[in-house]
Amino acid sequence: MDETMEKGGTVMDGEQDASTNQNPALGMDPLEPHSWKHGTVVAGVPWKNPVGTASGTFNLDACQDYYDVADMGAIGTKGVSPIPWEGNPSPRTAETPAGMVNSVGLQNPGVDRYLVDELPRLKSLGATVVTNVAGHSDDDYAQVVERLADSPADMLEINVSCPNVSHGGMSVGTDPKALNRLIHRLRGMTDKPMVVKLTPNVTDIVAVAQASVEGGADALSLINTLVGMRIDITTGEPILAQETGGVSGPCVFPIALGFVWRVRKALPDIPIIGIGGIDSGEKALEFLYAGANAVEVGAAALLDPVAPVRVARELDDLLDSRPELADLLAQGKTWK
Amino acid sequence: MDETMEKGGTVMDGEQDASTNQNPALGMDPLEPHSWKHGTVVAGVPWKNPVGTASGTFNLDACQDYYDVADMGAIGTKGVSPIPWEGNPSPRTAETPAGMVNSVGLQNPGVDRYLVDELPRLKSLGATVVTNVAGHSDDDYAQVVERLADSPADMLEINVSCPNVSHGGMSVGTDPKALNRLIHRLRGMTDKPMVVKLTPNVTDIVAVAQASVEGGADALSLINTLVGMRIDITTGEPILAQETGGVSGPCVFPIALGFVWRVRKALPDIPIIGIGGIDSGEKALEFLYAGANAVEVGAAALLDPVAPVRVARELDDLLDSRPELADLLAQGKTWK
Amino acid sequence: MSQAVFTTTEPVIDRARRAGRRPGRRTDMITGMEALDRDVWRMTIKDPFAAQEAHPGSFVNLYPADSMTLLPRPLGISRVLDGGQIEVIFGVVGKGTREFSELRPGDSVDLLGPLGKGFDLGGAAHYILVGGGLGVPPLIRAAQAIRGMEGAQSTALLGYRNLHFADRIVERLVDDLRSISNDHGDVITLLDGVESGIDPSNTVILTCGPTPMMEAVASWAGKRSIPTQCCMESRMGCGYGTCVACVVDTVNGRLKVCKDGPVFRAQDLVWKDGGR
Amino acid sequence: MSQAVFTTTEPVIDRARRAGRRPGRRTDMITGMEALDRDVWRMTIKDPFAAQEAHPGSFVNLYPADSMTLLPRPLGISRVLDGGQIEVIFGVVGKGTREFSELRPGDSVDLLGPLGKGFDLGGAAHYILVGGGLGVPPLIRAAQAIRGMEGAQSTALLGYRNLHFADRIVERLVDDLRSISNDHGDVITLLDGVESGIDPSNTVILTCGPTPMMEAVASWAGKRSIPTQCCMESRMGCGYGTCVACVVDTVNGRLKVCKDGPVFRAQDLVWKDGGR
Numbered sequence A, B: 001m002d003e004t005m006e007k008g009g010t011v012m013d014g015e016q017d018a019s020t021n022q023n024p025a026l027g028m029d030p031l032e033p034h035s036w037k038h039g040t041v042v043a044g045v046p047w048k049n050p051v052g053t054a055s056g057t058f059n060l061d062a063c064q065d066y067y068d069v070a071d072m073g074a075i076g077t078k079g080v081s082p083i084p085w086e087g088n089p090s091p092r093t094a095e096t097p098a099g100m101v102n103s104v105g106l107q108n109p110g111v112d113r114y115l116v117d118e119l120p121r122l123k124s125l126g127a128t129v130v131t132n133v134a135g136h137s138d139d140d141y142a143q144v145v146e147r148l149a150d151s152p153a154d155m156l157e158i159n160v161s162c163p164n165v166s167h168g169g170m171s172v173g174t175d176p177k178a179l180n181r182l183i184h185r186l187r188g189m190t191d192k193p194m195v196v197k198l199t200p201n202v203t204d205i206v207a208v209a210q211a212s213v214e215g216g217a218d219a220l221s222l223i224n225t226l227v228g229m230r231i232d233i234t235t236g237e238p239i240l241a242q243e244t245g246g247v248s249g250p251c252v253f254p255i256a257l258g259f260v261w262r263v264r265k266a267l268p269d270i271p272i273i274g275i276g277g278i279d280s281g282e283k284a285l286e287f288l289y290a291g292a293n294a295v296e297v298g299a300a301a302l303l304d305p306v307a308p309v310r311v312a313r314e315l316d317d318l319l320d321s322r323p324e325l326a327d328l329l330a331q332g333k334t335w336k
Numbered sequence C, D: 001m002s003q004a005v006f007t008t009t010e011p012v013i014d015r016a017r018r019a020g021r022r023p024g025r026r027t028d029m030i031t032g033m034e035a036l037d038r039d040v041w042r043m044t045i046k047d048p049f050a051a052q053e054a055h056p057g058s059f060v061n062l063y064p065a066d067s068m069t070l071l072p073r074p075l076g077i078s079r080v081l082d083g084g085q086i087e088v089i090f091g092v093v094g095k096g097t098r099e100f101s102e103l104r105p106g107d108s109v110d111l112l113g114p115l116g117k118g119f120d121l122g123g124a125a126h127y128i129l130v131g132g133g134l135g136v137p138p139l140i141r142a143a144q145a146i147r148g149m150e151g152a153q154s155t156a157l158l159g160y161r162n163l164h165f166a167d168r169i170v171e172r173l174v175d176d177l178r179s180i181s182n183d184h185g186d187v188i189t190l191l192d193g194v195e196s197g198i199d200p201s202n203t204v205i206l207t208c209g210p211t212p213m214m215e216a217v218a219s220w221a222g223k224r225s226i227p228t229q230c231c232m233e234s235r236m237g238c239g240y241g242t243c244v245a246c247v248v249d250t251v252n253g254r255l256k257v258c259k260d261g262p263v264f265r266a267q268d269l270v271w272k273d274g275g276r
C-alpha cells in the first residue's frame, strides 16, 4: 500500500506547465548557457535536444534577438517555394480559445533568397536546420528540393499540409496516392533525410503516413494546423480575409497527441516529430511518451520569443528522472 | 469617417463572453422566468430559442435540479441503443487545454427504458426533444428508429460520429456510401424529422454532408468530438482506459465553426445545428452567422449546469439588435 | 467559463431557491487557509447552501480560474463550520490544486454543490472510520455527524504517508483515534489492533482512501461480516450526474461516482475494473 | 502560457543583456491607472528596458492573463515617464482590453517590447501630428520626442468620437493643439484650417488613426507634396516579426506591420488591400 497511501493520483514533477505557471522560483533561465544532457536522433540526424522550432513560427531576424539558435535541437524554417510568394491578404490571424487561427498562406521570399540570406547564416550560427518545402504542384516541390539537394540544410520537411494555399499544400497531403507519387519523385532527387509533414484534416492518418513512408519518407512530422475560423459578430463576416485558416496552439494539443499515438501504433519504426500545442516541457514529454522522437514548438513561440528554449530546458530536466526514455531517444528509438 | 473615428476595431456588445466574464452586473439570470423573443425553426420543428443541449451532456435527473428544461430551444438526449450498453471502462475523461476528452462510449440504458423513463417525462415537462440514436450496425440504428417512430420525440438525431465505439459510430460517419445507405434505410422507417450528426474526423465534410442529405436527412448537426488523448507523464500511459477519446469544449470552437461554414457554403438549404465549444451567447451567434439554424451546448454544461440556459438568454438579447438575422431564423432560414 | 456568472453567493442561492432549483456554479469567498503539511491545505469557504445541505461524504466541485484547466476538482467536505462555512482539505497534486493552494482569505473561488450521495449513517452503532491520506476529509464530516448521534461510538483509523496532518482535527470528533505512517504499517495494521474490541453485529466501517487500500479494508471487513461503505474516487467531467464520465463497476452495472456515489456498499463494488 | 516565466522585470532584463539578447516576455508591475473617458484608460507600467528603448511609434505587446485569450494586444507607447515607466492609453474594445481596464496599481501584467520601427524624425521641421481617437497615443510619444529637438515645431490635430480625452496630455507637449469631435468635423477640417500657416517644404505629417482617416490624410498631404508617415494597425500573431501575420500591402510587397512598421511612408502604402 506504500505507493498508494496518499489519495490524489498523479504527483506533479517539479516542472510546471507554462500554461498556468504560478511559480516564480522556476529557476530555469533560457538565457543562461546550458549543456544539454539529453539528445535525440531523427532519421539519423542528431539533435542536441529533442525540441525544435515549428515551421512558420521561426524567423531568424526576429528570433536571434531573443535566444541563441544553436541552443535548439533543430530550427525548422518557414516553407520555401520555387519563387517568392506573397501569401494571403490581411487580416491573417484571429484569436481562438487557447489558440489562434492563421491564414498567412506561405508568404516567403523563395528558395533562392533562402539559400543566400537565411540558411548560411543559420548554419554559421551552429543550428541544425530543417528546411520546410512548399509548393502549389509536384513540380514546385521538385524544383525546391532540387535547389536544396546540395545545400547545407540538415533535413528537408515536405509540407503537404498547409490549409492556406489553394493548390498543392493540403490537397496533396490528404490523398495517399498523390502523396506517395510526390514523395517517391522527391526521394529520387536528394539523399538528405526527408520528413513529410502531415495534415490532421484527414479521415485516415495512417493511410497518408503509410503512403509517405512507402514513397520514401525518412520521417514524419505532425500535425500541421486544423482548418478553422472566427466570425466578427459586429459585422457577421469572417475575421480572416481568407475566411478560413489553420488552428494551432494549446487547444490542438490533445488532438495532435492522438494523431502521433495512432501513427506510432501503426508504424513502429518511422521517426516522428510531434507538433501541436506544445508550450511546456511536460507537454513535450507527453509527445515523447506517445512515441515521438522529437517535438517542435509553434504557436507558443509567438506568445513568448524564448518559449522554444524554455520548453527544451524544461524537458531536459524532466528527462533526468526518466533514463529509460532518455536512453531510447539518444539511440534514435522511441517509447514502446 | 464617423463610424471609424475611434481606432480599435470591433466594439463589444453589452454581453460578455462567459469565458472571461468579469462583469458581476451582467443582469442575466437564467433562473428568472423569461419570455423568449427569438425562436428558430429546424427542419419544420419550432424551437422557442435557437439553443439546445448537446447529446451526452444532458441527463434529465441531473439537469432538472438546476433549470426548467422547457426553457431550452430543444433538449438533445444521450444516444440510445437497441439494448442497454455499458460503455467503456474508467477513467473516461481527461482535461485538455480549454477542453476535455471523453471516452464514455455511449453507456445508456437502451431505447426501451428511454421510452418509459425519460422521453415521457421530458415531454410532460414541456421540452422539445431531439432523440440521439446510436448503433453498432445498420440494424442497430434501424431497431432504435423503429421503436422511436411512434414516440413523442420531436426529432431524431442519428449519431454516426461517436469516436468511442468500435463498430458503427464514427466508421459509418466517415464513409459517404455507407452513410447514404444507412440514412436512406432509416428514412423509410419514420416521418419524424431526421438529423444526421456528423463527425469532424474526415477529409471531406461536404461529401458526408451531401451523402446524408441525398439519403434523406432533414437536417445536419455538427460537430461531434475530435479524436484526441492525454498521457500521464508520471506513468507514460494514456489517462483514458480506452487510450483515445473525443475532444470537446472551447478548444474546438474555431474548428467546429469552420465545419459549419463549409457545409453551409456547399449546401445552402439544409438546416444545420451548430455544435462545438459554445459557452456564451456570442459564440452561439458566430455559429448563426456561419449559417446554422440553431446551436447546441455540450461541454460547457458540464462546467456549469445552467450554462445552456445562460447561453440561450445571452443569445436572445444579442438577437434584439440583429433583426435581419432574427427574422431569417424565425422563418427557418439562415444567414446568407 | 473560468468564472461563474454570479459573483456573490447569497443572491444565486436565493434566486435558485425561489425558482425551486439548486444553485448552479457560483463564486464564493474564501474565509480561511492553513497549511497542514507540505502541500496539504485546509480551506474554509463561505457558502450557506453547501453548509446547510452537506451530508457526510458529500463533496463540492471547485474550479480553477485559468481556462487551460476547466474541469471540476471534486473535494470532499471535511466539516461544516459556523456562519455558513464549509471546510475542505486537499493535497497539491496538479495544476488545479496548486492554484487553490495559492489562494488566500478574501480571494474567491468558483464552487458547485454539495454533490453526491454520502454515507448511510443508520443510527446508533460503532462506526470505524478507516482513512488513507487525502481520503480522510470526507470521514471527518462523518465523524462530525456521528458525534451528534445518540448512542453512537466512533473510532478513527488513519494511515498517512508522512505527517499525521488530520489528527488534530479528527481527535476532537471521535472517541478513539489511531493513526500510522507508511513506514510503520498501514490501516490493516490498525484494524487488526482494534479487532478485539469490535462487535461485528453492531459495527459499521466507513472507509475512504486509495482504491487498493479500500479494497483491502473491504476484504478484511468481509471476512468478519462487518458492513462497509467505501467513498470512491473517479475522474469527473461534471460532478453532478450529467455526463456519465465517472463510473465505477458495481454488481448493478456501471454507476456514477458523482451521483450514485461517491459512497457505495463494499459488497456492491466490483474491484477489478474500478481500481484504476 | 497565460503568465510569463519571469515575474520581475529587472532580473529578466539583466539576464537578457548579459546574454547579449533582448528580454523576452516578462511580468511587470502596473504603477498607475486612470480613466480618461468612458472606456478609455491610461496605464503606467514599470519596465526600465521598454522605457529606455522606446522610440516614437514603438509599441508593446500586453497579454491578458486568461488562457482563452493568448494573443498579444499591441498598444502604442504614449509616453516615457520617470523611474523607468512607460505609459499606454487604450480603449476597451474586446476581452483583452476589458481585462486590462480592470487592473489596478500594484497588479501585474505581461509585456514584450518595445517593438516596431517608429517614426523617422529627421530633424528640425514643422511636425503636424494628425491623430484619430485611439490612434493618438503613438503621436504623444512623438510629440514628446519632437519637443526635445532644437528648432522643431509641432502642431497636433486630433479627431475624437466624443470626449477629447488626450488633449490634457498633448497640450503640454506641442506648440499648437486643435481638436474636433465627429459631430463638428474631422481631421481634414483641421488640416484645412492650418493649411495657410504651413510651408510644405519644411513640414512633415505624422498620422495615426483608423485606416480610412490616414488614407484621407495621405491624400490631402500628397496633393500638397507634404511628406507623410502613417502608423498602421494590423491583427498580430507575435508582434516581434516571426509569424508574418500582420502584413500591409506596400509598393515593396507585403511588409510586417510589427517589424517593418508600424510606421510606413504614405507613398509606399498600397491602400486598397491594407485598409481592411
Ligand SMILES: Cc1cc2nc3c(=O)[nH]c(=O)nc-3n(C[C@H](O)[C@H](O)[C@H](O)COP(=O)(O)OP(=O)(O)OC[C@H]3O[C@@H](n4cnc5c(N)ncnc54)[C@H](O)[C@@H]3O)c2cc1C
Binding pocket: A007, A008, A009, A010, B094, B095, C059, C071, C072, C073, C074, C075, C076, C077, C088, C089, C090, C091, C092, C093, C094, C095, C096, C097, C098, C134, C135, C137, C138, C232, C233, C234, C235, C236, C262
Ligand atoms: C468524490 C471525490 C472526492 C475527493 N476528495 C478529495 C479531498 O477531500 N481531498 C483531496 O485532496 N483530494 C480529493 N479528491 C481528489 C481530487 O479531486 C484531485 O486530487 C484533484 O482533482 C486533482 O486536481 P489537480 O488539478 O491538482 O490535478 P491535475 O492532475 O492537474 O488534474 C487534471 C484533471 O484530473 C482530475 N484528477 C486528477 N487526479 C484526480 C483524482 N485523484 N481523482 C479524481 N480526479 C482527479 C482533476 O479533477 C482534473 O480534472 C477527491 C476526488 C473525488 C472524486
Ligand SMILES: Cc1cc2nc3c(=O)[nH]c(=O)nc-3n(C[C@H](O)[C@H](O)[C@H](O)COP(=O)(O)OP(=O)(O)OC[C@H]3O[C@@H](n4cnc5c(N)ncnc54)[C@H](O)[C@@H]3O)c2cc1C
Binding pocket: A094, A095, B007, B008, B009, B010, D059, D071, D072, D073, D074, D075, D076, D077, D088, D089, D090, D091, D092, D093, D094, D095, D096, D097, D098, D134, D135, D137, D138, D232, D233, D234, D235, D236, D262
Ligand atoms: C501597432 C499597434 C498599436 C496600437 N496602439 C493602440 C493604442 O495605443 N491604443 C489602443 O487603444 N489601441 C491600440 N491598438 C489597437 C489594439 O491593439 C486593439 O484595440 C486591441 O488589441 C484589442 O484587444 P481586445 O482584446 O480588447 O479585443 P478582441 O477583439 O477581444 O481581440 C481579439 C484579437 O484581435 C486583435 N485585435 C482586435 N482589434 C484589433 C485592432 N484594432 N488592431 C489590432 N489587433 C486587434 C487583438 O489583439 C486580439 O488578438 C494598436 C494596434 C496596433 C497594431
Ligand SMILES: Cc1cc2nc3c(=O)[nH]c(=O)nc-3n(C[C@H](O)[C@H](O)[C@H](O)COP(=O)(O)O)c2cc1C
Binding pocket: A054, A055, A056, A057, A077, A078, A079, A102, A104, A106, A132, A159, A162, A197, A223, A224, A225, A247, A248, A249, A250, A252, A275, A276, A277, A278, A296, A297, A298, A299, A300, D237, D243, D245
Ligand atoms: C503563423 C503560422 C505559420 C505557419 N507556417 C507554416 C509553414 O510555413 N510550413 C509548415 O509546414 N507549417 C506551418 N505552420 C504550422 C506549424 O509549423 C505547426 O505545425 C502548427 O502550428 C501546430 O503547432 P503549434 O500548435 O505548436 O503551433 C504555421 C503555423 C503558424 C501558427
Ligand SMILES: Cc1cc2nc3c(=O)[nH]c(=O)nc-3n(C[C@H](O)[C@H](O)[C@H](O)COP(=O)(O)O)c2cc1C
Binding pocket: B054, B055, B056, B057, B078, B079, B102, B104, B106, B132, B159, B162, B197, B223, B224, B225, B247, B248, B249, B250, B252, B275, B276, B277, B278, B296, B297, B298, B299, B300, C237, C243, C244, C245
Ligand atoms: C461526455 C460527453 C458525452 C457525449 N455523448 C454523446 C452522445 O451520446 N451522442 C452524440 O451524438 N454526441 C455525444 N457527445 C458529443 C456532444 O454532443 C458534442 O457534439 C461535442 O461535445 C461538441 O460540443 P461541445 O464542444 O459543446 O462539447 C458527447 C460529448 C461529451 C463531452
Ligand code: FES
Binding pocket: C235, C236, C237, C238, C239, C240, C241, C242, C243, C244, C245, C246, C247, C256, C257, C258, C259
Ligand atoms: S462526473 Fe459527470 S456523471 Fe459523474
Ligand code: FES
Binding pocket: D235, D236, D237, D238, D239, D240, D241, D242, D243, D244, D245, D246, D247, D256, D257, D258, D259
Ligand atoms: S505579428 Fe508576427 S510578424 Fe508581425
